[in-house]
Amino acid sequence: MTCIIRYQLDGSATMRTPYHTEFLQDFKTLIPGRQRTWNPDDKIWHIRPSAVDDVIALCKTWFSDNVEVVFCKREGSHQRTDTGPHGVLFVQEGAPREVVEAAYKALARLHHPDKGGDTKTMQEINAAYDRITDG
Secondary structure, three states, X not given: OOEEEEEOOOOOEEEEOOOOHHHHHHHHHHOOXXXXXXXXXXXXXXXXXXXXXXXXXXXXXXXXXOEEXXXXXXXXXOOOOOOOHXXXXXXXXXXXXXXXXXXXXXXXXXXXXXXXXXXXXXXXXXXXXXXXXXX
C-alpha cells in the first residue's frame, strides 16, 4: 500500500493512494473541498499548492514509510536554467524537503559513478543537496 504524491511545476500535486475509507474521511475533513478535486478517470486527487504539505503529513500518518514523493519536471526539459544548488537538483527555491530529497535520489540513481555516471556531476549533486539541506 503506497501513497504516491507527484509535485507539479506550479506547486500543486497529484495524489494516488490505496482505497482506505478512514483515510479518505480524514483527508476530506482536513483538506477543504476547494483545495482538492477528484479525477475519476485517472483515479487521482489534484491538490492545490497551499494544501500539499498537509496532505503529505496526513499520508505519512496513515501510510508511514509507504509514501513516495516525486517531483515532475517539464517533459523534454533536461537542461538546468540556473547553476545554483536548486538548479543542480532541478528544484525551485523554497521546494519542500521531500521534493529536494526525491530530486536528489533520482539524480543520484542516474549519475552515480558506480552506475556509469560521472564523478564530477555526482559531486555537484552531493554539494547542492548538502547546501540546500544544511547537511
